[in-house]
Amino acid sequence: MPLPDLEAWAIFAKIAETGSFARAAAELGLSDATVSKALKRLEARLGERLIHRTSRRFSLTETGRVLAVRAAQILAEGEAVEAEAQAKGTLPRGKIRLAAPMSFGLRHIAPALPEFFAAYPEISIDLQLDDRIVDLVTGGIDIALRIAELPDSSLIARKLCPVRRFVVGAPAYFARHGTPQSPRDLKDHACLTYSYLATGTTWRFTDHTGNDESITVKGPLCATNADALSAALEAGLGIALQPDFLIWEALETKRLVVALEDWSAPPLALNLVTPGGGPRPPRISALIDFLSRRFTAGSAAWTRVLG
Structure with a gap:
């Protein structure tokens, strides 16, 4: 049995994440033709379409929506393995998608980021602020801060401090x-x-x-x-x-x-949540450690004042 076409799966994951062949190609540093050929190669291998596409727009097929989640996991695993291999002797680098509630993000996350960037200049952050709960896997979110009493789930959660x-x-x-x-x-x-x-x-x-x-x-x-x-x-x-x-x-x-x-x-709590499974890239560990130090009980400004 031939080996899986991991490159094509990773490219498909990026297409599904960005919603665009051109944006996927730009983020991956590939040509539009290479991205298109990889998708065609994958669809031929599977024997069915993953994306409905016209000259103006495209949408995932039902099979595409299901497999996009698995493809995102494949891409994340590959990135994590490479990042771990490259971590020795180098600063953490790469993009992190961080989600947080709007008010908390504006008042407490955004003001903290200059300190983080000073320590980790090779890391960039896509900060997504929304009071609605987003799905980490389908949304491609690396880390989320949530203010709630969390139900049991497959996500990995760390309670940082109480919220009264x-x-x-x-x-x-x-x-x-x-x-x-x-x-x-x-x-x-x-x-x-x-x-x-x-x-x-x-x-x-x-x-x-x-x-x-x-x-x-x-x-x-x-x-x-x-x-x-x-x-x-x-x-x-x-x-x-x-x-x-x-x-x-x-x-x-x-x-x-x-x-x-x-x-x-x-009572509620400020929780740091990440998708479950797989090795954690150094850039993710760096931000988790930073946020944990910044917002544990006794470190966060409001907990020091209100007790």
């Missing part, structure tokens, strides 16, 4: 409308909500004795990004359930204050 959430509002808001003393009081308040909250518009709390309360809230603003609530919060238009990494500076300067101090929202 507080009900907060501007002092002027509480002066006008009063301060809620228990979660049930929230039904009488204007609540600014986050669209991707796992429980929707239901906020859940536990007190120090273990009593649980849930309340469905409503208000004038709902947003797909928690940072988008900040201006309305500080203007006194309502109150919100916000993560500590987003509000710690506003709490320090008294622009916001905490309500329901005797009640806690279910």
Whole structure:
């Protein structure tokens, strides 16, 4: 039985990832003709099409969509093996695709990157900021930061630090409308909500004795990004359930204050997640180590201030 055409599989993976023959050729440093021939060679070997293509566009066939995931794994394995072999005596190099939630990425990841690039000038990062959960394998993501309590999965996860959430509002808001003393009081308040909250518009709390309360809230603003609530919060238009990494500076300067101090929202965590299996290229290990040092409990700025 002939050996698998690993080059063609790797080229197919890059075509599927970039969505373009030309972009795949550019990233791989190959000619358009070489990329096209490799795909034709692979399709002939398999006996079916992997891509529907016309002069204007292309789309993966059903078989192509299934095999693109496996092809991406083949490409990643090959890159990792070569990177490991080249690692001795050289700086880590290459591109890393890093995904993070929008607000956390803007406030904490992006400001940290100059320090990382100073230490690793041969590494480049494709930073993808989105509050929606992306599939690491099909999205070609090397590392993701996720703020959640993660379910069991085939992904490799490392918990970096806890993320606490507080009900907060501007002092002027509480002066006008009063301060809620228990979660049930929230039904009488204007609540600014986050669209991707796992429980929707239901906020859940536990007190120090273990009593649980849930309340469905409503208000004038709902947003797909928690940072988008900040201006309305500080203007006194309502109150919100916000993560500590987003509000710690506003709490320090008294622009916001905490309500329901005797009640806690279910804890979350900042997790570093990578696809499972295979050797890890040095560039990936370098960024994982950097992020782990930067955002473990006690190292992250908001955990030092809020305790």
